[in-house]
Amino acid sequence: MDGMTEILLPDVDAEIPPEGVPIGRAAEIFGIGVRTLRYYEDEGLLLDPAPRDSGHRRRYRRSDLTWIAGLLMLRQTGMPIARIRVMAELSRRAGTEAERLELLERHREHVIEEMERTRRHLRAIDHKIAAYREVVAHRGDHEDDGAG
Amino acid sequence: MDGMTEILLPDVDAEIPPEGVPIGRAAEIFGIGVRTLRYYEDEGLLLDPAPRDSGHRRRYRRSDLTWIAGLLMLRQTGMPIARIRVMAELSRRAGTEAERLELLERHREHVIEEMERTRRHLRAIDHKIAAYREVVAHRGDHEDDGAG
DNA sequence: CTGCGACCTCCAGTGCGCTGGAGGTCAAAT
DNA sequence: ATTTGACCTCCAGCGCACTGGAGGTCGCAG
Numbered sequence: 001m002d003g004m005t006e007i008l009l010p011d012v013d014a015e016i017p018p019e020g021v022p023i024g025r026a027a028e029i030f031g032i033g034v035r036t037l038r039y040y041e042d043e044g045l046l047l048d049p050a051p052r053d054s055g056h057r058r059r060y061r062r063s064d065l066t067w068i069a070g071l072l073m074l075r076q077t078g079m080p081i082a083r084i085r086v087m088a089e090l091s092r093r094a095g096t097e098a099e100r101l102e103l104l105e106r107h108r109e110h111v112i113e114e115m116e117r118t119r120r121h122l123r124a125i126d127h128k129i130a131a132y133r134e135v136v137a138h139r140g141d142h143e144d145d146g147a148g
Numbered sequence: 149m150d151g152m153t154e155i156l157l158p159d160v161d162a163e164i165p166p167e168g169v170p171i172g173r174a175a176e177i178f179g180i181g182v183r184t185l186r187y188y189e190d191e192g193l194l195l196d197p198a199p200r201d202s203g204h205r206r207r208y209r210r211s212d213l214t215w216i217a218g219l220l221m222l223r224q225t226g227m228p229i230a231r232i233r234v235m236a237e238l239s240r241r242a243g244t245e246a247e248r249l250e251l252l253e254r255h256r257e258h259v260i261e262e263m264e265r266t267r268r269h270l271r272a273i274d275h276k277i278a279a280y281r282e283v284v285a286h287r288g289d290h291e292d293d294g295a296g
Numbered sequence: 297c298t299g300c301g302a303c304c305t306c307c308a309g310t311g312c313g314c315t316g317g318a319g320g321t322c323a324a325a326t
Numbered sequence: 327a328t329t330t331g332a333c334c335t336c337c338a339g340c341g342c343a344c345t346g347g348a349g350g351t352c353g354c355a356g
Contacts, residue, residue, distance in 0.1 A: 022332075022333075023332085023333070023334095024332065024333080033314085033315080034332090034333085035314075035315060035316080036313090036314065036315085038334090038335095039313080039314065039315085043313095045295075054322090055321070055322050055323080055333080055334085056321095056333090056334070057321095057322085057332085057333055057334070058333085058334090067295050068295070069295070070276075070295025071295035072295075073269045073272055073273065073295070074273075074295055076265065076266075076269060077266055077269045077270065077273070080312075080313090081312075081313070081314095082312095084295070087295060088295070091295070097280055097283045097284050097287070098284050100280060101277065101280040101281065101283075101284055104273060104276060104277050104280065105277060107273065108270070108273055108274070108277060111266065111269075111270055111273070112270070114266075115263060115266055115267070115270070117224065118224075118225055118259065118262075118263055119263070121221045121224060121225045121259075122225065122256070122259055122260070122263070124221055125221065125222075125225070125252060125255065125256055125259070126256070128218075128252060129249065129252050129253060129256060132245055132248060132249040132252065133249065135245045136245050136246050136249055139245070147193075147215050147216070147217070147218025147219035147220075147221070147222055147232070147235060147236070147239070170302075170303075171302090171303070171304095172302065172303080181344085181345075182302095182303085183344075183345060183346080184343085184344065184345085186304090186305095187343080187344065187345085191343095202352090202353095203303085203304085203351070203352050203353080204303095204304070204351095205302085205303055205304070205351095205352080206303085206304090223343095228342075228343090229342075229343070229344095230342095
């Protein structure tokens with residue numbers, strides 16, 4: 001949601017040793033803050049608290065990162081924390097696949113609706129831009145209405 | 149941003165008498181709360197405070213509603229209040245068309261980027277859904293990874 | 297002429313998603 | 327041996343966009 005975040009695990013894959021990466025590196029991979037990662041853990045969005053090394057520092061292994069990539073995808077398509085927590089809770093128990101599926105399908109519908117609305121708005125914005133380009137090119141022909 | 153809001157002025161057009169509509173009707177037209185409308189006014193997002201009738205109740209005329217439709221479009225595509233305020237301030241002064249245009253163009257780029265990211269995420273979500281449908285259909289074949 | 301509902305102002309509170317600061321541990325680098 | 331920097335926990339604070347409540351006015355219906 002900040003414009004710079006992209007989720008690409010395959011690319012980064014090789015750089016993840018089997019003993020895992022520290023939180024700073026994980027944050028860097030996802031383009032988010034370390035505090036956000038800890039926050040997600042506190043909020044129960046991970047399947048389990050991230051595993052720790054000798055001096056209880058977090059070490060994220062590939063499976064942890066994969067899960068986080070998934071939750072960020074939900075997050076960045078607008079799913080609220082609370083619902084992601086529900087997803088995590090379901091994912092801890094076997095036999096909840098149908099519920100998880102339904103949650104995802106609902107979310108999918110929501111995202112599509114949002115995207116369609118955005119597309120419509122974008123077209124209107126394009127019209128406004130075109131109108132302004134007119135005005136700016138040979139200035140002072142007509143007045144346009146509506147915000148913008 | 150609540151899923152139910154749609155902006156359609158043309159449709160509703162006929163029902164707006166020249167003396168304007170009260171805030172409740174305006175809120176209904178846009179599918180937002182009356183408080184939100186007052187809030188936008190307080191925050192300086194309108195060109196001017198909405199004109200009042202005899203007993204200083206707000207009466208929104210067509211031009212007021214058109215502006216609000218525009219600002220809601222910006223809002224619903226994620227433009228923050230502060231930037232919409234800037235747009236409103238510019239729109240009060242003539243000769244600021246170039247700045248308004250630039251603001252809109254920047255916003256357009258931002259919206260497009262967001263939409264492209266969403267589209268990518270959506271595709272991933274679709275894959276997840278497909279995987280879950282498999283599992284749910286003939287249950288217990290394989291485990292999928294990633295949140296969801 | 298009394299009630300009712302929609303409206304008014306002013307100011308405080310809420311929900312969400314982080315984000316910051318204090319105070320401390322640990323492992324490697326000088 | 328000390329310093330540095332990334333990490334830790336705990337708890338408080340922040341920014342944004344509303345949202346709610348108190349206390350009051352207005353105009354019409356009964």
